[in-house]
Amino acid sequence: MSNRFGPDLLRGSLDLMVLSVLAHGSTYGYDLQQKLLAASNELVQLQAGTLYPLLHRLEADKLIRSRWEASTGRKRKWYEITAAGKQRLKTQTAEWDRYVACIQSMLAPIRSTAAHSA
Amino acid sequence: MSNRFGPDLLRGSLDLMVLSVLAHGSTYGYDLQQKLLAASNELVQLQAGTLYPLLHRLEADKLIRSRWEASTGRKRKWYEITAAGKQRLKTQTAEWDRYVACIQSMLAPIRSTAAHSA
């Protein structure tokens, strides 16, 4: 029932994922969880014990902002991305791209080796 | 003097990098560090306090095998990838690919949004 990707893989980019979802528009924790699940093709099953502390951290860092809202039916805590959050999303995305390119280039020879041998 | 990528980014793929380097051929810790540095275009500056425990873990998991060697000049601990290590490299690479594809698809809308707006 845990995540389909190992915990270590997630660590580098969970913030990025959450910020990118919130960049689409405000939402609350539980819905964010479902959105992440859907957007990842059921691969990222973020646990509550991961999600809420993460949101609290992002808020403490002023990357997101929260507000309790009861008018939309049930009482929920809505989160909204801040200007600093958008900025962070930008730099994090850039770092992610650099990182992926780096790993890919390191794995490239392995892939071609695998193609030649058994 | 630390790593150019955040510690959290590294966590998911350090094993993968080390195994991929060892798949090219046997080597010892310090040289592995240099190879990683070179192969990553000076971006992955693995610290000794990260490298050696990592090698010990991989060996404990039978993914690599070590042997002290003095005949090649200085006394060094040479590491060699095992069959299980090659297998792991394969599955880890596959998981990495799936993960990257997942994140990329999640970031795609953000990128196009950024292209349209400011």
Added chain:
DNA sequence: CCCTACCTATCGCGTGGCAATATATCGGCA
């Protein structure tokens, strides 16, 4: 009235990158 889904929160555990530190060998240079 219970049961399931919805919704937020916190605690404790284990993992692992990293700085700091220790130790030892080697080559060069004064």
Added chain:
DNA sequence: TGCCGATATATTGCCACGCGATAGGTAGGG
């Protein structure tokens, strides 16, 4: 001879964070 920087491996303690477990509350249906 003595010192120093590069080479080489190892360990310790710190800290961040994903995760399982647990808890507590609301809403709607059978």
